[in-house]
Amino acid sequence: MNMQCEQFEQILEQQDDGALPKPALAHLEACAACRALSADFGAIHDMALELGAEVIAPPERVWVSLRNQLETEGLIRDPQAAPRSATQASQGWWAVFQRPAVAGAFLGLVLAAASTVGYWSNFAQSSAHYAQLAPQQDTSSVPSADSVFKEEVLTVGSDSIPGLQRQDTAVTDSIRRNLQIVDNFIAICEKSVREQPDNQMAREYLYGAYQQKAELLAAATSRSLTGGLQ
């Protein structure tokens, strides 16, 4: 009996290391979406190992449920579809947070992806493995973790938080102002990393700034859904 995507995902989640069982490999060969999913897991796993840190374990089923829900709601782009405007993109991103069921999973992704992108200077090493794992990635409609993070989160600016509807302007102003501060730090750190690729400290600060942005957006989210504290 041929394996279904759901069964493959369960095996992938339970698989710590080592080769996948034969039926799973057969399914992987035939299914582009599961190849992309496997590649995302692999890339995160590899980068965590390269950093000498503990393996970053995405929340259970986060990738699967996230992908399904974002696709269902039309919040992630098919690479072949027409690109959205910046406004549409940010509204689409923020719309994610209007759905509590998705918000938790998305924030999990953000933090995991922040870890991934934060060490982007190491990305070249793992990209070969990434490409090897997912030779047909370009034809998949599933975006990689880092592309989702870059396109859907880093593009959120201080003036593009449509969900932040608070009567307390001091709070909204504070969040916007601090988002600007963090964006500014990200830009400065990225410049430093580009100029000094082997500067580990600059990279750590870049990672920290990404993480801070994710946390700030999470804080904004928890205070915006109903106009008050959650």
Next chain:
Amino acid sequence: MNASSYDLRAANTARSRTSVRVGALGAVMAGFILAASPAHADRIEKHFSVQSKPKITVRNSNGRIQVKAWTRNEVLVAWTNASGKSVVETEEAGNRVEVSTRMSEDGVSADDSKTDFEITVPVESELSVRTDSGNVTVDSVHGDMTFDTVGANLQLSDVDGYMVVKTIDGSLVCTRCSGKLEANSISGNVQMIQPTLDSLRVQTSSGNIFFDGSFLSRGIYIMKNFSGTIEVHFASSDSFDVNATSLKGDVINQATFKPDTHGSSHPASKWGHSLSGTMNEGHAKVELSSFSGTIKILKRD
């Protein structure tokens, strides 16, 4: 609602009775006063009987929160909301007391949502406070505490425990704090005055960090920011290893350090300014790090 809870409304009507006695003019004036002070501006109190080490959770979007300690096994929650548009809900379950505010209608302004709390708890209590704006003060409480604020400034005095603070641009002033402190902010300043902390981890992006206290033996002190100043004051009797690096800023040092004698080599960073060494026996570990801010290691007067 718990049976042990009860409401006490401070009766403004009592004030009006007094006013009547002083004649017609007084009565008229009292009438004006009452009209200007609606009934919902009254101070309302609730008492909760608890055992030792209760957990108290407070969620208030806007307003002052004052927490102080007493020796009774009882939690007293008192609040005022001038507009009457804020609804305070309380819950007691076992040794847990939760207090939260919500608006009685949509579109309530920030001013109308302002609810001030005075909360008195047993000395040994666990606290969790979540607020957006309005200052938070905690005095003489011993126990684990978490604080999550946007712009609210936080003042902790004579507290002891494991404290976790998260603000966006609220500041933290910790006076005579003991135990462990983790503080994270984006643009808030963090000050530790006469702390006796054995574990400290402070991170702020654009805020300043100020530490003036003792480095306890075996303590670990990590202070990090992006810009802004990190200022650490030490006494000549302090015993600590230090490692300070500012990538784009300066490191100003008044201490005479000897090379680290604990086997850890800290080669000078080829990026930015850095400093490492040992003061006395190097019992504590101090790590100071900034991207573009200035780090100052200064002798205490």
